[in-house]
Amino acid sequence: MAAEQPPYMRVADDLRRRIARGEWSVGQRLPSRAQLALDYGVGPNVLQKAQERLIVEGLLEGRAGSGTYVREPRRRLRMIRSRHREQRRDSPFRSDMEEQGRSVGWESHSEARIPAPEHIAERLAIEPGDPCVRTLYEFLADGQPVQLSESWEPMAITGDTPVVLPELGPFAGKGVVERMRSIGVVVATAVEVPRPSRATQAQANLLGVSLGDLVTRIERTYHDVDGRPVETADIIVPDARWEIAYEIAVERPEG
Structure with a gap:
């Protein structure tokens, strides 16, 4: 039996799908972490870890004092x-x-x-x-x-x-x-x-x-x-x- 996916990975996967669907466009700020954590029914630490993963992947970028934004796609x-x-x-x-x-x-x-x-x-x-x-x-x-x-x-x-x-x-x-x-x-x-x-x-x-x-x-x-x-x-x-x-x-x- 496969191990259950960690909560932050499930959140990251869903955020990735929503970005791919165009729910948020390049340069647009995502809802606050508190709001997204509430929407997903997870703690703020889980939501933060999910967003950090997408930042590493190049899908999001964090701006100090401003929030988290959809990043221009990284060129392969x-x-x-x-x-x-x-x-x-x-x-x-x-x-x-x-x-x-x-x-x-x-x-x-x-x-x-x-x-x-x-x-x-x-x-x-x-x-x-x-x-x-x-x-x-x-x-x-x-x-x-x-x-x-x-x-x-x-x-x-x-x-x-x-x-x-x-x-x-x-x-x-x-x-x-x-x-x-x-x-x-x-x-x-x-x-x-x-x-x-x-x-x-x-x-x-x-x-x-x-x-x-x-x-x-x-x-x-x-x-x-x-x-x-x-x-x-x-x-x-x-x-x-x-x-x-x-x-x-x-x-x-x-x-």
Whole structure:
């Protein structure tokens, strides 16, 4: 039997439907929280939590000393995943955002000699427990969080090289392809599997969304020219803000 929906979620769902129906237009102030709480038969704290959820979603905005208003719909932006970005001597994320005219940056934290969990070991074609470097990323565009990533690299490949830690050394910030090239490992393919998922509490906190909000989880694995996996990552993108588009090159016939 499914768990009963919390009261604030029921109120949020109904407010969302009323906004979609046009009961309140963009820029219009909603009735006071006290009035809405009375209408729904809930306490003011429940009503406040429901409105805060819709504020996070971008449907409402609170104005200090004035009330809560219907917000101009937030534009969903496009994130391009493409072959030509991988071929550049730079981070694919930096290339994508800079093409959109956005300033970019990221924060990262790496740990070495982390035993590979079973699912990561399978993706990297190594044994569970083999030492890896795990790096957690928070990517920013125009100072706002855009995506998260958890990356794993086998230390059997990078352990005795200057690029063992992705964001330190001479190739910091250059991306997996360029770093691997610097130690003689030629990345030939990247396999990506996008899946719908729900934000965990930790992901929600970093991305500025709510627990359980829809996200796209991209499972990406880089392979060298011999088909050996050299890095795998889970990339998390908030669905409400970004749509994922894949650009596929089509070879032209000769002659």
